[in-house]
Amino acid sequence: MSAPKPVVGNRPVAICSFAQSPSLRRVDQANEVEMLMPVIAEVFAKANMTKDDMGFICSGSTDYLIGGPFSFVMALDAVGVWPPKSESHVEMDAAWALYEAWVQLQEGVIDTALVYGFGKSSLGDLSRVLAMQLDPYTMGPLWPDQVSLAALQARALLDRGLSTEQEFAEIAARSRHDALKNPNAQVRNEIPVAELLEEAYAVSPLRRHTLPPLSDAAAAVILVAGDRAYDVVDRPAWITGIDHRVETHAFGARDLAVSTSTAMAAKIAGVGNGPVDIAELHGPFAPQEVIVRQAIGLDDSVTINPSGGPLAANPMMAAGLIRMGEAASRIWDGSATRAVAHATSGPLLQQNLVCVLEGES
Amino acid sequence: MTERCAVIGIGQTYHKAKREDVSIAGLVREAARAALDDAGMDWGDIDAVVVGKAPDMFEGIMMPELYLASALGAVGKPMLRVHTAGSVGGSTAIVAAHLVQSGIHKRVLTVAFEKQSDSDAMWALSVPRPFSAPLLAGAGGYFAPIIRAYMHRSGAPNDVGMKVAVKDRLQALKNPYAHLHLPDISLKMVEESIMLWDPLHYLESCPSSDGAAAMVIASEDVAESTSKVTGRPPAWVHGTAMRSEPTMFAGRNQVNPQAGRDCAKDVYAQAGITNPRQQLDCAEVYVPFSWYEPMWLENLGFCDEGDGWKLTESGATALDGGDIPWNCSGGVLSSNPIGASGMLRFLEAALQVRNMAGEHQVEGASRALGHAYGGGSQFFSMWVVGSDKR
Amino acid sequence: MTEENLAPVTMLSTPIRLDYDFTAGLAQSKTLAGYAQGKFIGQRCPKCKQVYVPSGGSCPTDGVAMDEVVELPNTGTVTTYCIVNVPFAGQSIELPYICGQILLDGANISFMGLLQEIPTDEVRMGLRVEAVWVPEDELGPNLSSVKYFRPTGEPDADYETFKEYL
Numbered sequence: 001m002s003a004p005k006p007v008v009g010n011r012p013v014a015i016c017s018f019a020q021s022p023s024l025r026r027v028d029q030a031n032e033v034e035m036l037m038p039v040i041a042e043v044f045a046k047a048n049m050t051k052d053d054m055g056f057i058c059s060g061s062t063d064y065l066i067g068g069p070f071s072f073v074m075a076l077d078a079v080g081v082w083p084p085k086s087e088s089h090v091e092m093d094a095a096w097a098l099y100e101a102w103v104q105l106q107e108g109v110i111d112t113a114l115v116y117g118f119g120k121s122s123l124g125d126l127s128r129v130l131a132m133q134l135d136p137y138t139m140g141p142l143w144p145d146q147v148s149l150a151a152l153q154a155r156a157l158l159d160r161g162l163s164t165e166q167e168f169a170e171i172a173a174r175s176r177h178d179a180l181k182n183p184n185a186q187v188r189n190e191i192p193v194a195e196l197l198e199e200a201y202a203v204s205p206l207r208r209h210t211l212p213p214l215s216d217a218a219a220a221v222i223l224v225a226g227d228r229a230y231d232v233v234d235r236p237a238w239i240t241g242i243d244h245r246v247e248t249h250a251f252g253a254r255d256l257a258v259s260t261s262t263a264m265a266a267k268i269a270g271v272g273n274g275p276v277d278i279a280e281l282h283g284p285f286a287p288q289e290v291i292v293r294q295a296i297g298l299d300d301s302v303t304i305n306p307s308g309g310p311l312a313a314n315p316m317m318a319a320g321l322i323r324m325g326e327a328a329s330r331i332w333d334g335s336a337t338r339a340v341a342h343a344t345s346g347p348l349l350q351q352n353l354v355c356v357l358e359g360e361s
Numbered sequence: 362m363t364e365r366c367a368v369i370g371i372g373q374t375y376h377k378a379k380r381e382d383v384s385i386a387g388l389v390r391e392a393a394r395a396a397l398d399d400a401g402m403d404w405g406d407i408d409a410v411v412v413g414k415a416p417d418m419f420e421g422i423m424m425p426e427l428y429l430a431s432a433l434g435a436v437g438k439p440m441l442r443v444h445t446a447g448s449v450g451g452s453t454a455i456v457a458a459h460l461v462q463s464g465i466h467k468r469v470l471t472v473a474f475e476k477q478s479d480s481d482a483m484w485a486l487s488v489p490r491p492f493s494a495p496l497l498a499g500a501g502g503y504f505a506p507i508i509r510a511y512m513h514r515s516g517a518p519n520d521v522g523m524k525v526a527v528k529d530r531l532q533a534l535k536n537p538y539a540h541l542h543l544p545d546i547s548l549k550m551v552e553e554s555i556m557l558w559d560p561l562h563y564l565e566s567c568p569s570s571d572g573a574a575a576m577v578i579a580s581e582d583v584a585e586s587t588s589k590v591t592g593r594p595p596a597w598v599h600g601t602a603m604r605s606e607p608t609m610f611a612g613r614n615q616v617n618p619q620a621g622r623d624c625a626k627d628v629y630a631q632a633g634i635t636n637p638r639q640q641l642d643c644a645e646v647y648v649p650f651s652w653y654e655p656m657w658l659e660n661l662g663f664c665d666e667g668d669g670w671k672l673t674e675s676g677a678t679a680l681d682g683g684d685i686p687w688n689c690s691g692g693v694l695s696s697n698p699i700g701a702s703g704m705l706r707f708l709e710a711a712l713q714v715r716n717m718a719g720e721h722q723v724e725g726a727s728r729a730l731g732h733a734y735g736g737g738s739q740f741f742s743m744w745v746v747g748s749d750k751r
Numbered sequence: 752m753t754e755e756n757l758a759p760v761t762m763l764s765t766p767i768r769l770d771y772d773f774t775a776g777l778a779q780s781k782t783l784a785g786y787a788q789g790k791f792i793g794q795r796c797p798k799c800k801q802v803y804v805p806s807g808g809s810c811p812t813d814g815v816a817m818d819e820v821v822e823l824p825n826t827g828t829v830t831t832y833c834i835v836n837v838p839f840a841g842q843s844i845e846l847p848y849i850c851g852q853i854l855l856d857g858a859n860i861s862f863m864g865l866l867q868e869i870p871t872d873e874v875r876m877g878l879r880v881e882a883v884w885v886p887e888d889e890l891g892p893n894l895s896s897v898k899y900f901r902p903t904g905e906p907d908a909d910y911e912t913f914k915e916y917l
Contacts (some may be wrong), residue, residue: 010464031776034808037816051814057605064423067771069416069485070446073608073736077807080607080814084620086627087605087740088452091417091424091444100441100456106463107363124771132423132767137384140422141765246440249428264437346427351440381761421767502863505833506852510917513831513876513910559834559847559871607811611801611859612915 003229004358007241007270013105014229014236015357017047018325020219023186023313026122027216032071036078036118036218043114043220047232051079054222055110057087058101060094060117061317064129075118086110093117095282095320095343095353098221102242105225112228118218119316126214126316133347135249146347147211149251151203153348154287156256158205162294165205168286169196172209172311175286179308186213186313210286210311217315219322237328237339237357241269244353249346256348262295265354266340271296277336278303280323282343284310292342296354302340306330320344324355331359365750366461367584367595368711370400370577376540376696379478380571385425386432389474392573392701393433396470400577401591404434407577408466413443413453413473414700415735418485420476433472445603447647447735449473450574450703451742454731455601457578458744462598467580473704474573501566501650503737505558508652511616512560515655517670519560522651523551525673526565526694529648532680533691535720540570540696565651565694572698574705581750596711596746599728600631603742615738621660624741629662632728632745638663638677641745642726643686643713645706647733649693654678658687661732680721689713689721703733707744714748775892778808781820783892789884791823793858801859805894827855827900828908829878830916834871849874853900854916861916868901877907 003012019042021027027035044050051057057079061072072089081087090096094117101113127145134140157163173193179185191209199207222232229236245261247254266272279302283289289311293304305311307326310319320343330336338358345351372395374380380388389412397403410433412426422428426435426442433440445452450473457471511517530546533539543550546564554563579587584595604624607613625637634640646661648654655669663685664672672678678687688694690709693702710731712718718726727748734741775783778794782805785792793804794817801810802821810817832851849866851874866874867883880900890896 008465028774029777031774031779031808034776034778034816037809037814040814062423063416063418064769067769069418070736072444073446073739074807076605077607077809077811078814080810080812081605082607082610082812084604084606084623086603088443088456088603089445091442096441100459103456103459103463103465106465107459109363120774122772123774124769129423129769132417132421132769133427135428136420136422136425136765137763141763244439245437246427246430246435248431248436250431261437346424350427350430421765499837501837502833502835502850506831506850507917509833509876510831514914514917555836556834557837559836561833609860610811611799611803615917 003238004240006239007273008243008268009106011106011108011225012238013102013223013225014238015221015324015328016224016229016232016236017043017222018328019043019046020184020322020325021217022184023215023217023315025186025214027120032066032075032118032120033078036075036116039218039220040078040116043222047222049222054085054112054114056101056104056113057085058089058097058113058115060090060092060097061119062091064132065119065121065123065316067124093317093320093343093345095324096244098321098324099242099244099353101223102239105223111225113223114220115223115321116218116220117318117321119318120216121214121316122216147203147206149348150285151206153256154205157287157290160257162257163287163290165197167290168210169193171286171289172196175305175308175311178306179312182307184313185308186215188308188312206285212284212310212314215313215315217313217318219318219325221321221325233332235332235334235359237331237359239355240358241356243268244351246351249350251348257291259291259295259349259352262292262342262352262354265352266296269354269356271340271354271356274338276302276338276340278306278327278330279340280305280307280309280327282310282320282323284314286311288349291349296340296342320353327357331357337361363462364464365581365597366458366578367597368576368746369579369584369587369595370396370402371708371712372396372399372575373538373705373708374572375538376570376572376698378568378570380476385420385476385479386429388476388571389429389472389573390432392575393470393472396575396577399593401587402577407434407468407470409439409460409469410435411441411443411453411457411469411471413449413704414475415447415449416485419480419699421480445735445740447699448703448733448740448742449735450701450705451707451731451733452603454576454704454707455603455742455744458598458601461578461580467583469578470575471578472573472575473701475698475700476571477569477699478571501558501561504650505561507615508650509560511652511656514616515667515670517655521655521670521673522565523548525651525654526551528679529688529692529694532689532721533695536690539691540568561650567649567693567697570696570698572696572701574701574708576708594715594748596714597750599745599747599751600628601744602627606739608737608739616656617660617666618738620739621734621741624743625661628743628745632751634745637661638685641685641728641730643689643723644730644732645690645709646687647693647703647706648688649697651694654687680723686723689718689723703742706733707731711746714746776808778806778817782806786894786896787890787892789890789896791855793821793823795819795821802857803860804855804858823855823857826881826903827853828913829876829880830854830861830913831876832866832874847871851900853880854913864897865899867899875907877910879903879905879908
C-alpha cells in the first residue's frame with residue numbers, strides 16, 4: 001500500500017474520519033458547544049483517537065451568525081484543550097480550516113489534525129446577516145438579501161443560454177432524492193420535476209426549490225499524514241490536490257455566469273488529471289451547481305452530490321467541510337476511487353476551494 | 362520538511378485614534394504597499410494573501426477581507442482570513458509563514474488591521490447575555506483582578522506598573538508610527554491619571570487605535586535574491602508556535618497561564634534558545650496593561666516566577682541601558698489597533714534583527730522574540746526571528 | 752456642478768439592526784432557571800469532578816457534558832477584585848463600583864459579581880460575601896436576578912483556600 005503522489009504539496013495527507021450532526025431548521029435545545037460536542041466525540045471514536053493524539057486543531061465559524069464576538073472561543077470547550085494545544089481559527093467555512101491544517105501537515109512536524117466547523121442559521125435573519133458581508137460603502141447600506149443576489153446570478157446564467165429553469169428543478173429533485181439515503185440531510189423527498197416547476201418564484205427566476213434550506217449543524221474531520229493513515233482507516237481518502245482562489249467582490253466587475261476562481265483552483269488541484277467518479281459541490285443555490293460544475297469541468301458521467309448536497313442541508317461555515325467529509329466517505333466505502341470536493345465562501349461564489357481525493361485502486 | 366522562510370518586507374500605518382483620511386481599504390493598502398516597497402515587489406509578485414483581524418463586530422462588517430480582496434491585490438490568488446482574538450496578528454503571520462515553510466508558496470503577503478473608529482469596540486464586546494452580570498467593565502475590568510492577584514502573589518511594589526507605562530511611552534517617542542507620543546510622560550503623570558480599574562491607572566492602559574501592519578514573507582531563494590537587489594537584509598524565521606487553553610476552568614492559572622509557558626518552550630526549542638534573557642537581544646511582547654510586562658517576563662521564562670517585577674524595576678527591560686529591552690517600539694501601550702497589535706510585535710521583532718528600527722533600534726540586535734496573546738490570556742502566538750539563518 | 756461642490760466624503764454612517772435569538776443550551780438552562788428561583792445551580796464534570804457555575808454545557812478541560820446538577824449555597828469568597836471608575840454607555844451603576852471574582856462555597860470556578868454595602872477602600876481578597884437577590888416578583892432567568900453581593904461579616908477566608916481559583 002502506498003499513497004498516490006500528490007499534485008500539490010509533497011506529503012500525502014488523508015481525510016480519515018468524519019462526523020456531522022443532523023442538519024435541522026432549528027437546534028433550539030443545544031447551544032453551539034452542545035451541538036458540537038457529540039460530533040467531536042464521534043469523529044474521535046470513529047478514528048479510535050483522542051484529543052491527545054492531535055498535533056493541531058483548526059476551526060471555522062463566524063461571529064455574525066450568533067450575533068456576538070468570539071463564538072469560536074466558547075466552541076473550543078467542546079474539545080477540551082487541556083493540556084494546552086496548538087490551535088487556530090479561520091473566520092471562513094471550515095473547508096479553509098482544513099486547508100490551513102493540511103498546510104501545516106506538509107511540513108512533517110505533526111502527523112494529525114482535528115478540523116471542525118459549526119453554524120446556526122436559525123438565530124438571526126440569515127439573509128439580513130449575510131448582507132453584512134457586502135462592500136460597506138456601496139452595497140451593504142442597500143441591504144440586498146442573499147436570495148435576490150443569487151437571482152441576479154441565475155438570471156445571468158439563463159440569459160447567456162447556459163442553463164434552464166428545468167435544469168435547476170432537476171438539480172433540486174435529484175438532491176432531495178439522493179438525500180433520502182442521508183440521515184443527516186434536512187430536505188429529503190421524492191418529488192417530480194414537473195411539480196417543482198409549478199412552484200411560485202421566490203425571487204424570479206428562482207423558485208423556492210432552488211434555494212438552500214436554513215440549517216443548524218456542526219461537522220468535524222480528522223486529517224492524518226503518511227502511513228499512519230492506514231492505522232485509522234483501511235482505504236484513506238488521500239488529498240492529492242487542493243487549492244483555493246478568490247475573485248473581486250465587485251459583482252459588476254465579474255461575469256456572474258462563470259466561476260473563474262473555481263476553474264483556477266480545479267486546474268491547480270489537478271482535477272483533469274484523471275477520471276472523476278463523484279463530486280460534492282457547494283453551490284448553495286441550484287444555479288450555482290451548474291456554474292461550479294462547468295468551472296471544474298465535470299462531464300455527465302460524474303455523480304454529483306450523492307449526499308444530497310447543500311440543497312438538502314446547508315449549515316453555514318460547515319457545509320464546505322461536509323462536502324469534503326462526504327466525498328471522503330465515498331472513497332472509504334469503495335464506491336469511488338477519485339472524488340472532487342468543492343467549498344465556497346462569500347457572496348455569489350466569490351471564493352472557492354477545490355480538493356481532489358483519491359483512494360488506492 | 363520545514364523550509365526556511367524570512368521576512369523581506371515590512372509596512373505599517375501611522376497609528377491614530379481616528380484615521381478619517383482613509384477607508385479600511387486605504388488603511389490596509391498603506392501598510393501593504395509599504396511592505397511591498399520594502400521587499401522590492403509589486404502586487405503581481407505575491408502568491409497568496411493572509412488577512413487577520415479581531416472580531417468583525419469591531420468594524421461592523423462580516424468577513425471584511427472579502428470586500429478588501431481587490432484592495433489587497435488578492436484577486437485570482439488564495440486568500441485566508443484568520444481570527445484568534447487578540448493574538449490574531451501573531452497567528453496571521455504564523456499562518457503566512459507556514460504557507461512558505463510548507464513549500465506551497467514562495468511570496469506571501471500578510472496583513473492585519475483594526476479600524477476601531479469605524480464602530481465601537483466596547484459595544485461589540487458587551488453584547489448582553491443572560492449569563493453575564495450587567496457590569497460593563499470592559500477589558501480592563503477583566504484583567505485588573507488578575508493583575509491584583511499577581512501583585513499579591515509576587516509581593517511587587519505598587520509602582521512597577523507605572524514604571525512600565527513610563528518606559529514604553531518614552532520608547533514610543535522614538536517610533537514615528539506610534540499612536541501615543543507623550544513627551545512629558547513621568548511617574549507623576551501616570552499616578553495622577555484617573556484610576557480606571559483599580560489598580561490600573563488610565564495611563565497604564567493601552568489606547569484604542571486605527572492601524573494596519575503588513576509583511577512579505579518569502580522562501581530562502583527569494584529572500585536571498587531580493588535582498589541582493591534591495592540591499593536590505595531578511596529577518597529569518599527561527600521558530601513559530603501557537604497554543605490555546607480553555608477560557609475558564611477550575612484551577613486555571615490566569616496570572617501565569619500554562620499555554621503561554623508551553624508556547625514559549627516550543628518556540629525556544631525550535632530556535633535553539635535555552636536562556637531567553639541571555640540569548641535574545643530584545644523582545645516585542647503584547648503588554649496592553651502595564652503590569653503584563655512583569656507577568657509575561659515570568660511566563661516567557663526571562664526570570665523565575667515572582668521575579669518579573671524585579672527585572673522591570675532594575676531597568677533591564679529598557680531600551681536605554683537595559684540588557685533585554687522589551688517593546689522598544691512603545692508596544693501595545695503606545696499603539697493598539699487590536700487585530701494588528703500582534704502583528705506589530707512580530708514585525709517590530711523582524712525590524713530589529715534587520716537593523717532597520719531607526720531610532721528605537723537595539724544596537725546589533727540579531728535575535729528577537731515577537732509575542733501576542735488574546736482572549737482572557739488563553740491564546741498565544743510567538744515567533745523568534747534572527748539576522749542569520751538557522 | 753463644479754469641483755468645489757464635491758467636498759470629499761469622509762464618513763458614512765450605516766445604522767445596523769440585527770435581532771438574534773439566544774440559545775441558552777441544555778446545561779445553561781438549568782443555571783438560568785435557578786436564577787429565576789433565587790438559587791445558584793452548578794454542574795459537576797463526570798470526569799474531573801469539578802463543579803462549574805454557570806456551566807456552558809461542556810467541561811472546558813475534558814470536553815464532555817456535565818450532567819450532574821449541584822445546588823450551591825448563597826455564600827462565597829472574593830478571590831480578587833477591581834474597582835471600576837470608567838464610564839460606559841449603558842452603565843446603570845454609580846461609579847466607582849467594585850467588581851469581585853466570587854467563588855461560591857462548593858464551586859471550583861469564580862465568576863464576576865458586583866460588590867456593595869462595603870466602602871471601596873475596605874474590600875480585600877478573601878472577603879466572605881453572600882448574594883442579595885432582587886425581590887421574588889422581579890426574579891428572572893438571568894444573572895440580573897442577583898442584585899449584588901455583600902459582606903457576611905465572617906472572618907476572611909485564608910489565602911491558601913482560594914489561591915487556586917484566582
